[in-house]
Amino acid sequence: MAATAMLQPERPIVHRLPQHKCIDAVRWLPQLSPFDRFAVLAAFDTDSGSSSIEIHSLKPNPLSLQPHSSFSSSSRVSSLRASQFLQKTVVAASTAAGSLHILFSDPADARFESELSVPEEEGLHSVPGSCVDLMDGGVECVTVGEDGRVNLVSIGNSNLSYRRLFDSGGLVSYTAAKWASPVEFATGGYGFSLQWWDQRKPGGPVSQFKANWDQKFCAGIVHSIDIHPSRKHTCLAGGSLGTVFAWDLRWQQQPIILSGAGAGAGAGNTGVQSISESEVWDVQYDRCIKSSATSTRILPAMICSEDGILAVIEQGEEPIELLAEPCAINSFDIDHHNPSDVICSLEWEAVAILTRQ
Amino acid sequence: MPGVASDTVGNGALVPFSDDTKDSLAVYPLHHGLAPPISRLAISWSRGNSLRVSLFASPSSSEPSSTSDDQSGGKVLEVKLGVGDPEISDSRWRQIAYGSVAPFALLQSRRSALSAMMNSSSPYQMDWWEHMLEYSKDITSLLGGPKLPPSPIIEEPTDIVKKGEEPTCLKAAWELLEIFYADKQSQAWLPERLVDWLADYDSLFSSTQETVYGKLALFQKELVNIQVIEDDPRYWQVMSSALSVGWLDIVVKMLRLHGSYQQDQLSNRELENGLVEAVAVLISKTPRLCHESTIGKLGELFKSKPDFIKAWEKWRSQITKLDCSPFWIQCDNRRTREGLRNLLQIMLGNTESLCSATCYWIELYISHFLYIRPFTMGIESMYNLAQKCIQLKPPSSNHKLTGLMIVILEENTEVVLAESSREFGPWLVAHAIELLTAGSEQAEIVLHEERDNLGGISMIELHRLVYAQVLSTHELTWQIAPIYLTSCMKQGMGLLENLLYRQSVQHNDLLLKNIEICRLYQLDHISSDIMKVAGVYHWKHGHKGAGVYWLQQSQDTSRLNRIAQQLFDSVGKSISDESFKQWEGLIELLGSESKPAGGLEFLHKYRDFKKSLQQVYSGKSMDAARQAVVSLLLLMKNPSTPQRFWLPLLYDSLKLFNWQECPLLNVSEINLLLNKLQELSSARLHPHFSEPNLPAEALSSIRLALATNLGRAILDE
Numbered sequence A: 001m002a003a004t005a006m007l008q009p010e011r012p013i014v015h016r017l018p019q020h021k022c023i024d025a026v027r028w029l030p031q032l033s034p035f036d037r038f039a040v041l042a043a044f045d046t047d048s049g050s051s052s053i054e055i056h057s058l059k060p061n062p063l064s065l066q067p068h069s070s071f072s073s074s075s076r077v078s079s080l081r082a083s084q085f086l087q088k089t090v091v092a093a094s095t096a097a098g099s100l101h102i103l104f105s106d107p108a109d110a111r112f113e114s115e116l117s118v119p120e121e122e123g124l125h126s127v128p129g130s131c132v133d134l135m136d137g138g139v140e141c142v143t144v145g146e147d148g149r150v151n152l153v154s155i156g157n158s159n160l161s162y163r164r165l166f167d168s169g170g171l172v173s174y175t176a177a178k179w180a181s182p183v184e185f186a187t188g189g190y191g192f193s194l195q196w197w198d199q200r201k202p203g204g205p206v207s208q209f210k211a212n213w214d215q216k217f218c219a220g221i222v223h224s225i226d227i228h229p230s231r232k233h234t235c236l237a238g239g240s241l242g243t244v245f246a247w248d249l250r251w252q253q254q255p256i257i258l259s260g261a262g263a264g265a266g267a268g269n270t271g272v273q274s275i276s277e278s279e280v281w282d283v284q285y286d287r288c289i290k291s292s293a294t295s296t297r298i299l300p301a302m303i304c305s306e307d308g309i310l311a312v313i314e315q316g317e318e319p320i321e322l323l324a325e326p327c328a329i330n331s332f333d334i335d336h337h338n339p340s341d342v343i344c345s346l347e348w349e350a351v352a353i354l355t356r357q
Numbered sequence B: 001m002p003g004v005a006s007d008t009v010g011n012g013a014l015v016p017f018s019d020d021t022k023d024s025l026a027v028y029p030l031h032h033g034l035a036p037p038i039s040r041l042a043i044s045w046s047r048g049n050s051l052r053v054s055l056f057a058s059p060s061s062s063e064p065s066s067t068s069d070d071q072s073g074g075k076v077l078e079v080k081l082g083v084g085d086p087e088i089s090d091s092r093w094r095q096i097a098y099g100s101v102a103p104f105a106l107l108q109s110r111r112s113a114l115s116a117m118m119n120s121s122s123p124y125q126m127d128w129w130e131h132m133l134e135y136s137k138d139i140t141s142l143l144g145g146p147k148l149p150p151s152p153i154i155e156e157p158t159d160i161v162k163k164g165e166e167p168t169c170l171k172a173a174w175e176l177l178e179i180f181y182a183d184k185q186s187q188a189w190l191p192e193r194l195v196d197w198l199a200d201y202d203s204l205f206s207s208t209q210e211t212v213y214g215k216l217a218l219f220q221k222e223l224v225n226i227q228v229i230e231d232d233p234r235y236w237q238v239m240s241s242a243l244s245v246g247w248l249d250i251v252v253k254m255l256r257l258h259g260s261y262q263q264d265q266l267s268n269r270e271l272e273n274g275l276v277e278a279v280a281v282l283i284s285k286t287p288r289l290c291h292e293s294t295i296g297k298l299g300e301l302f303k304s305k306p307d308f309i310k311a312w313e314k315w316r317s318q319i320t321k322l323d324c325s326p327f328w329i330q331c332d333n334r335r336t337r338e339g340l341r342n343l344l345q346i347m348l349g350n351t352e353s354l355c356s357a358t359c360y361w362i363e364l365y366i367s368h369f370l371y372i373r374p375f376t377m378g379i380e381s382m383y384n385l386a387q388k389c390i391q392l393k394p395p396s397s398n399h400k401l402t403g404l405m406i407v408i409l410e411e412n413t414e415v416v417l418a419e420s421s422r423e424f425g426p427w428l429v430a431h432a433i434e435l436l437t438a439g440s441e442q443a444e445i446v447l448h449e450e451r452d453n454l455g456g457i458s459m460i461e462l463h464r465l466v467y468a469q470v471l472s473t474h475e476l477t478w479q480i481a482p483i484y485l486t487s488c489m490k491q492g493m494g495l496l497e498n499l500l501y502r503q504s505v506q507h508n509d510l511l512l513k514n515i516e517i518c519r520l521y522q523l524d525h526i527s528s529d530i531m532k533v534a535g536v537y538h539w540k541h542g543h544k545g546a547g548v549y550w551l552q553q554s555q556d557t558s559r560l561n562r563i564a565q566q567l568f569d570s571v572g573k574s575i576s577d578e579s580f581k582q583w584e585g586l587i588e589l590l591g592s593e594s595k596p597a598g599g600l601e602f603l604h605k606y607r608d609f610k611k612s613l614q615q616v617y618s619g620k621s622m623d624a625a626r627q628a629v630v631s632l633l634l635l636m637k638n639p640s641t642p643q644r645f646w647l648p649l650l651y652d653s654l655k656l657f658n659w660q661e662c663p664l665l666n667v668s669e670i671n672l673l674l675n676k677l678q679e680l681s682s683a684r685l686h687p688h689f690s691e692p693n694l695p696a697e698a699l700s701s702i703r704l705a706l707a708t709n710l711g712r713a714i715l716d717e
Helices: A002-007 B090-117 B122-143 B169-182 B184-207 B212-225 B233-244 B248-255 B270-284 B305-323 B334-347 B351-357 B361-371 B379-392 B400-409 B413-439 B441-448 B459-472 B478-485 B492-502 B508-520 B524-540 B544-553 B557-574 B580-589 B598-619 B622-637 B643-652 B667-683 B698-716
Strands: A013-018 A022-028 A038-045 A050-059 A064-073 A077-085 A088-095 A100-106 A111-118 A130-134 A140-145 A149-155 A160-167 A174-179 A184-189 A194-198 A207-209 A222-228 A231-239 A244-248 A256-259 A280-285 A301-305 A309-313 A320-324 A329-334 A341-346 A350-355 B038-045 B050-057 B074-080 B287-289 B300-302
Touching: A022 A077, A022 A341, A022 A350, A038 A064, A038 A077, A050 A077, A050 A088, A050 A100, A050 A111, A064 A100, A064 A111, A077 A130, A088 A130, A100 A140, A100 A149, A111 A160, A130 A174, A140 A174, A140 A184, A174 A222, A184 A222, A184 A231, A194 A231, A231 A280, A280 A329, A301 A329, A309 A329, A320 A350, B090 B122, B090 B413, B090 B478, B122 B169, B122 B413, B169 B184, B169 B400, B169 B413, B184 B212, B184 B287, B184 B361, B184 B400, B212 B233, B233 B248, B233 B334, B233 B351, B233 B361, B248 B270, B270 B305, B270 B334, B287 B305, B300 B305, B305 B334, B334 B351, B334 B361, B351 B361, B361 B379, B361 B400, B379 B400, B400 B413, B413 B441, B413 B459, B441 B459, B459 B478, B459 B492, B478 B492, B478 B508, B492 B508, B492 B524, B508 B524, B524 B544, B524 B557, B544 B557, B544 B580, B580 B598, B598 B622, B598 B643, B622 B643, B622 B667, B643 B667, B643 B698, B667 B698
Parallel strands: A022 A329, A222 A280, B287 B300
Antiparallel strands: A013 A350, A022 A038, A038 A050, A050 A064, A077 A088, A088 A100, A100 A111, A130 A140, A140 A149, A149 A160, A174 A184, A184 A194, A194 A207, A222 A231, A231 A244, A244 A256, A280 A301, A301 A309, A309 A320, A329 A341, A341 A350, B038 B050, B050 B074
8 A cells, every 4th residue: 555655646736716708728828937927818708708818927826817918809719829939929829710810929028919810701711610730939820620621821020821731622621730840740630530741742631540440449530639849750649539549650550549438449559548538628748757668659648638637648557647627628738848837728617727746 | 578679769669568567567778779660570589598689670761771881681689688696796606506516416426326225224314414414515615715714914903893705695595504404413503503604694684774793894984083982882882782693702802992901091990991801701701502613713612501501500690790799889980881781681681682782683583592592492483583583673674584584494395495596596496405305304205296287397306407497598507407407307308308409519519518418428319319410510511521420420321321422423523633632531531341331332442443543544553453443343243332433433444444464354244344334224214314424435435345355355264
């Protein structure tokens, strides 16, 4: 007993902060000063029916989030990213109506200064649902949507220009996107499909992944993708039925299942633990845990799910549950500067901030 | 719909109101900004407590006056009914709704675990009280923070009334119900708990009448302006009021403000000061029955009743002794003398003093518990006492908490429910009904009894259903309604199905959350239906891939077959080499052949055929050619391959039939293809046959190629 108690990692300190608004997405802002910390929240106020993208500053003792700067968006935000570009903080948000907003803020005072957008009339995406990813360094965005369009949006000084890289005409829908390098990115969609794209090779995906899952293993939808900067050949994807898998470009058509309801059924995936059985809404490589894994193993990853689980999973290890809420955890973000800090948005109009020891 | 019927623009009332109904009508103007006349008006319920009012301008009138730029033909307005709860905002209500899910679910699971054991003999019964109390405490903590705020570091000596978190009527009502129904363990000191309850919530009554709290707060404000405090009659009045409701800490604190305590006066007011101090000590030694909420308060605490009674008698005799003491005559400050003796009268339970010290009947009632009948009594005698207090201090206006208190004392469960529902809304009733069932066996029978006038459901189910309906109407709370609906045996499941069917399938997030609820409650048939709806929705909106995915998930083979027919039309035209990439993703989605794909199965083989054919055209590999032939034959043999594709398929394969090195098809295979051609020519006579878009000589060139291949194959064999 004593031994297991010692092995048991210490529970993180959790602060639940009611927001009185539905929080659709949440991100840390890149931290430029050690004293000020900010997070950006995509909020939806049902009383007034208005959506907004808000910067909140994090205040200690007792930990709280103070509204700092706000931008009102035309419709609900479907995905949110934050990055840094030329001494400016850039926030990119795609909305359910198909528009895209790029917001700039001065890192010194973290207030929104200017905004560029592609309004919905311009037809970047037809409704519903689109997803955006902002390139590290923030000069270009990729937006994908259920309508099957893949757009590249370049952020200029005073305007946005976009070109359509691909349009499947609705035959294929995309539900997630992530940059791998300045010219490559990955997308995900229905049936746990993943596509690999290269800007230099237009006309369609360079590579497609669609595993013939075991028959017991139902296919689902990919909700989130992450690619580690040091391992660009591996796509980490999370989706329906608690499924988290990795696709190694060098080992195509053979997914490495890290978690999932059907886990353990496929050959070579025996002994995979499943921490959740419902939708995995968000997945990110966990930069906090220094893995002992060799280069052949998939790096540890954090997930959040519809059944209220926030956990770290690692290939061949027991999953570590950080949070088990009675409601869904819709999104989370790990702070790049302090990877022990995690912010996540809870279904019941609240934000939780975790500090791992 | 009075508000809507009257029209602000002034083109005449639409509905005439008769005089006798006028008093009960409230007319609200509606600012719609449309030019008169309004030709049509439609009213329907929107989400929650809102009405959706659609107004249509008459088309003829808007035409000539269309010079104004934004002249619209109509407008849709949302009219919110009711002002909501002034005490608790909508978002606070939602927080309460979220927070009460876990305690409620825990209690239900414990209840079902208990009924599974069935033989609920006394040991389980004991457990059950504890569970109920735990539930009640969880809900209480949800309704507000701790009762006592953290005391300030430097306490102002003149700070009499501490201001903690704003108490709410909702929390007060919950605690009242807990005191009477849930906390069976402390039934013995029910009056004591009521004393504490009033101390926490007396301020709430200030809205409708004068209260001791209100008097204290007022006096606190004026305290700075008073020079000689003991000469002010209000000082003594306020103290007697506070003492009458048992706020010992405050009275002692106020007594210590008495002028005789000041250093420079101490010598010549020694006697006076001695009397003040004696009273203060007596007050702080008031015996009280001990329970958890009395900890940290003034008074001497006793755990057992005999000890308490003994101490009580002793305490009273000490008061009487002081009251008869000769020192009073020597005390020359009249106000101090009279004030202090009045305090003693209150402690001795002088009805007149109590009556004049308290402000309304509940305060008088509490003072009776404290100073006249400090011993436990049954609910019936408590009710009689309340009646007496109401007679002594008839209420000038009704407060919702006094109403609740009276109906609780009347001991009629149904009336308590009706009153709580009327005054505090569906949340309180749905959750407090658990406490009421714990009240008595009789109450439990009343609440669980199935009633014909309620459509065969019980009171408990009725109130849960009502609350679940309230939750269902809001887009953020509908997801917790299933927890309440599934605890309703009779009609819960039906309403849950309605709720799930009603949600939009437009956005994936919402759709998946909906399906997740189906999974949790094993409602596979509903999730399958929802997926069908989603499939058709996406298909109709041109998201073909998403449509196919959802129909596949719901295993809806017949619809997949139907959409396959539509899909083939575009396949036939556009599966040229350039657009192949677009199709590939969709075909990938169809997954392995074991998955239900209906008529779409054909696409798989077609893809394989096209792929190998592409290789043939690019590299002329023999293997690829053989592979293409295999795919072609599979396609032609498969009954799911639509007939209209036969000719284009064969035309695409001309190169295979004319293969230079050797014949790729054997005699029986050629015969199969020839038979298909024969079938096709007879099908041509059918009126609905659609001619494929191929060159005129296509058929003859296929025939020729097949004949050539046949000849070579016969020679080979």
